[in-house]
Amino acid sequence: MNTRRAFLRGGAAALCGLAAAPALARAAKTKGKAAKWTESFDVIVIGSGLAAFAAGLSALESGAKGVVLLEKMGMIGGSTAISNGTISVPGSPLQKAQGIEDSPQAMLEDLLKAGKGFCHPELTRTLVENGTEAFDFIVRNGAKFKDTVMKPGGMRTKRLLQPDYNGATGLLQPLRETFLAKGGQIRLCCRADRLIQDAGGRVVGVAARTDYHFDTRLASDDTQNASGKPVRYRARRGVICCTGGFEADRAFRSQELPQFDGAFTTEHPGATASGYRLLAGAGARMIQGALYRPAFPCTDEQPLGMMIDPATGKRFVREDGERIPVFQAASRVLASNGRRMPLSILDADAYELVENKHRMEKNAGAGYVTRHETLEELAAHYGIPEEALKATVAEYNGMAEAGKDTAFGRDFAATRNNKVDRGPFYAVMVKPNLTYSLGGALITPKAEVVSVLDGAPIPGLYAAGEATSGVHGAMRLGGCAILDCCVFGMLAGRNVMA
Known part of the structure; x- marks a missing residue:
């Protein structure tokens, strides 16, 4: 225990480069002193995305009398606020109503296959076995869903559910209302600087700053922003970290x-x-930081079309290939053509194969999808060499008709040997994005955070959502981030009160 105390007094902060941060270094000086609490709560949740609201609501349902969400930004939501909000649930009521057979075991097999050996199986199993309960939990607390059930990429059956419009309106807004109605509190512009631990290593509170203002002008808001008033919040039962990922932190990510x-x-x-x-x-114990999850605005829809480099009008990749090779190929195209966005061209027949037209329409509104009556019009719009594009289309159509892609090995049968020959034509941007941090804290199936020193849970510390790692392995499949937030948020809130 002496070794753990010594490490927690300073070693971990040095390990992460925290001593270089003015605000965090200031907070660290108070370590070891008698705590003078500004305010006390049963449970403190750091973050205000879906995982945070699931954790807060679960803690309240489990008997917590004081639950507060600390959010460093000026509005709630984190990544959920800008997410489509789709969730994959094995054995959902919507599946049963439509006669779709599914099971947690079937979904587990899909996730372990995608995880390529990097999954911690006990965490992945916890995710799928608690999926239906977590879905019922958020619906009971106000979440709203459409009656459509879709098949996400990498999964064997239809199990992807669409919230009422998106993550902000279908999930966050109603859950926030329920959380506040049950007595929960939200503190905006409140940055958590440090977890406060007692002599035995138990997390007993949070050193934070109120009136904190995130500054996009700084090279690193984390290490350079000293704004705000220091406070110390006591957590009588524990702290739940739902702090999300770090994909917008370019320096740290790199x-x-x-x-x-x-x-x-x-x-x-x-x-x-x-x-x-x-x-x-x-x-x-922080794990799997070098894993990454790429995605595109229309990840599931773009493989229906023919992908081209707009600078040359030529194909550059197998359109229905795995996500990471397509991401890397699109990144190479961007690096070689002056950062002109690769495109996937769908004709009218291919567009009919699109399952989630709601998402396509939203992406069209955002400028990621454009509609053109002719290929000539599409080529002119994007400055694509027209004759080169027509030659590529002719070659592609010939291979589609023959049912064999001699250039890249595409499986034409999966899209009914569809050719690019009937207008209108849709150009879908193949924009390579890093969308999810697969690296984070290792947790137990109870959402307890594991110590780097001895592999045991750190008392009083829980985590859920993108702040954690080990659930998805090498690739998070569609709808599983939302499920992850719901399942482990629910379990964290329940277990912090157990």
Whole structure:
């Protein structure tokens, strides 16, 4: 225990480079002194995305009298606020109503296959075995879903559910209302700097700053922003970290993935490594930081079309290939053509194969999908060499008709040997994004954070959602981030009160 105390007093902070941060270094000086609490709660949840609301609501349902969510930004939501919000649930009521057979075991097999040996099976199994209960839990607390059930990429059956419009309206807004109605509190512009631990290593509170203002002008808001008033919040039962990922933290991200230094991300500006540093500073076992999850605006729809480099009008990849090879190929195209966005061209027949037209329409509204009556019009719109494009289309159509892709090995049968020959034509941007941090804190099936020192749970510390790692392995499949937030948020809130 003496070794753990010594490590937690300073070693973990140095390990993460926290001593260089003015605000965090200031907070660290108070370590070891008698705590003078500004305010006390049963449970403190750090973050305000879906995992945070699931954790807060679960804690309240489990008997917590005082639950507060600390959010460093000026609005709630994190990545959930800008997410489509789809969730994959094995054995959902919507599946049963439509006669779709599914099971947690079937979904587990799909996830372990995608995880390529990097999954911690006990965590992945916990995810799928609690999926239906977690779905019922958020619906009971106000979440709203459409009656459509779709098949996400990498899965064997239809199990993907669409919330009422998106993650903000179908999930966050109703859960927030329920959380507040049950007595929960939300503190905006409140940054958690450090987890406070007692002499035995138990997490007993949070050193934070109120009136904190995130500054996008700084090279690193985490290490340079000293705004705010220091406070110390006591957590009588425990702290739950739902701090999200770090894909918008380019400097931190590039330490693990220097090859993608200039990559796009769909994360909001506040998706920095502050949560990662918070957990590592408390001695958490941080794992799988070099894994990454790429995605595109229309990840499931773009393989229906013919992908081209707009600078040449030529194909550059097998369209129905695995996500990472397509991401890398699209990144190479961007690097070689002056960062002109690759395109996937769908004709009218291919567009009919699109399952989630709701998402396509939203992406069209965002400018990621455009509609053109003719190929000539499409070529002119994007400045594609027209004759080269027509030659590529002719070659592609010939191979589709023959049912064999001699250039890249595409499986034409999966899209009914569809050719690009009937207008209108849709151009879908193949924008390579880093969308999810697969690296984070290792947790137990009870959502307890594991210590780097002895592999045991750190008392009083829990985590859920993208702040954690080990659930998905090498690739998170569609709808599983939302499920992860719901399942482990629910379990964290329940177990912190157990």
